[in-house]
Amino acid sequence: MAFEIGTAANHVDLFERLVTFLSTGLGAAENWQVLRHTGVSEIDASSFVVNWEPWTAFKGPYHAHANGWATAVGQYANSWLRWKMVQPFDIARLTLVGSATANQSPRDFTLQWSDDGINWTDRKVFTGVTWANNEAKEFTIDGTSPGAKSHWRIFVSANGGNTTSTVIRQVLLPEWQIYQDFNHARRPAVWFKAPGMTGFDPCYINFQLYDRPTNDYYNIAVTGCTGFVGAAQFDDQPGALTALAIPLWNQPIPYWFSGNGQRVIISAKVDTAYISSYAGKMLPFGTPQQYPYPLLIGAPLPSASGTRYSDSAVNLPYKGNRTTLKLRKNDGSWIQPQAWPYSKTTTFRDTNGAYPLLPITLYDTSNTYGVLDGIHFVTGFGNAVENTVTVGTETHVVLQDVTRNGLSDFFALRIG
Structure with missing residues (x-):
């Protein structure tokens, strides 16, 4: 004992x-x-509006939160959503659910990793992504693996043209679904x-x-x-x-x-x-x-x-x-x-x-x-x-x- x-x-x-x-x-x-x-033990963002906080993009399992993450009004570009893994992991597949207003979804964005949560390195850059309302998109993260990392973020340089907010309604890791994805274990x-x-x-x-x-x-x-x-x-x-x-x-x-x-x-x-x-x-x-x-x-x-x-x-x-x-x-x-x-x-x-x-x-x-x-x-x-x-x-x-x-x-x- x-x-x-x-x-x-x-x-x-x-x-x-x-x-x-x-x-x-x-x-x-x-x-x-x-x-x-x-x-994930930490979730943060560059900015947010009330009831659209960054943690609401990582759902459930108990009381799965409505909405998702939305930047503060006017801060739609050069914005980011950050999280820290409980166990280091290299992301090879990423699913995002966009906004109910399609042009609020990220158009140009980068998945980045960090060893310290301060200095960031690009893992994969995406440009010109178009969305339907409430669309879920899976992205393959190819290229040279940096190895397992704890700190990750999505850096959005532009959305689809909305001048109010950028919105990501949900973040999921498809590779974890046979184990435990963020939809259940955010x-x-x-x-x-x-x-x-x-x-x-x-x-x-x-x-x-x-x-x-x-x-x-x-x-x-x-x-x-x-x-x-x-x-x-x-x-x-x-x-x-x-x-x-x-x-x-x-x-x-x-x-x-x-x-x-x-x-x-x-x-x-x-x-x-x-x-x-x-x-x-x-x-x-x-x-x-x-x-x-x-x-x-x-x-x-x-x-x-x-x-x-x-x-x-x-x-x-x-x-x-x-x-x-x-x-x-x-x-x-x-x-x-x-x-x-x-x-x-x-x-x-x-x-x-x-x-x-x-x-x-x-x-x-x-x-x-x-x-x-x-x-x-x-x-x-x-x-x-x-x-x-x-x-x-x-x-x-x-x-x-x-x-x-x-x-x-x-x-x-x-x-x-």
């Missing part, structure tokens, strides 16, 4: 820190295998294979960042699967749960990671809200033969919606009987389990200043399934968020249900 405590610069940085933690920070026997890691996405605790009992967890700066949400979708298919997209993997989501923001984020070879817990402080998510196996009351794949996904949002972290619907999934906590049964169905002791009205308190940690037990009317790994119930009686509780050689941090701080609104996360 490994732990990491730090402060991320923003939601993108938190995502990348999570990828690094799981793939390299758990130890050789428990590190998670990255099956695929795609998308923002960073990662597909993991966790090895399990024996190396022979893996589980599959996927994360994808999605955001909409105009609407002030910056979130991460999370789902669990039973396998990985290279030609399938994020939501179409075998046995995939419809994604839940972790709401974040585009400001510094203190965080606590706890991970091992079969599960990860992500807790973060977003403004004054405490957000937590569990992805991977819980500890079942049964043998591996009896319950071979006890996959649990818990996150503060029940779907990958455009919901801000401050929304009243954001909650702590570990309280159970919520659409934000899903457990996979042996038959492949996903249920919404109860969670003891949150499900009871019993009031707990400390004993002479000592705070006992109670296992969070998952059950329903038919079965008692198991307990969460690395998370316990702790009472809020005389307690406070970010207190620590020591049990033997273990250290646990006390965190809360978003901004709620009643007696049963706390949990303890092991951090050492």
Whole structure:
């Protein structure tokens, strides 16, 4: 088991820190295998108008944005749309969707690459391109390859004659469609294979960042699967749960990671809200033969919606009987389990200043399934968020249900 405590610069940085933690920070026997890691971590433009921001040219998958990128009025020439790849890549094919007003589409433009995002080199020049309204065009990028590059941009020197704006409604990379094109993964996405605790009992967890700066949400979708298919997209993997989501923001984020070879817990402080998510196996009351794949996904949002972290619907999934906590049964169905002791009205308190940690037990009317790994119930009686509780050689941090701080609104996360 490994732990990491730090402060991320923003939601993108938190995502990348999570990828690094799981793939390299758990130890050789428990590190998670990255099956695929795609998308763009930065999107920018020379100028834009409201509701036609540069990120809207890179669609979906959650809340695929309308419109596309449009330059500010009068800045239609010598304009550019820039992005940074999560993984370096040489673009050999490029598809652009032009404007609904044909003469706003780029006529003379250049695909350029850069090693530093400052100095640019031409990859392919296009001149005299004509468009119909809403037309999609695929361009072959031939010539000598510069190799895999992270920074790319489309530099437009002239459009079709419009003197208001230049418009690109969508950018796609056809070569990625057998893997994951920008139509689905414009923002960073990662597909993991966790090895399990024996190396022979893996589980599959996927994360994808999605955001909409105009609407002030910056979130991460999370789902669990039973396998990985290279030609399938994020939501179409075998046995995939419809994604839940972790709401974040585009400001510094203190965080606590706890991970091992079969599960990860992500807790973060977003403004004054405490957000937590569990992805991977819980500890079942049964043998591996009896319950071979006890996959649990818990996150503060029940779907990958455009919901801000401050929304009243954001909650702590570990309280159970919520659409934000899903457990996979042996038959492949996903249920919404109860969670003891949150499900009871019993009031707990400390004993002479000592705070006992109670296992969070998952059950329903038919079965008692198991307990969460690395998370316990702790009472809020005389307690406070970010207190620590020591049990033997273990250290646990006390965190809360978003901004709620009643007696049963706390949990303890092991951090050492």
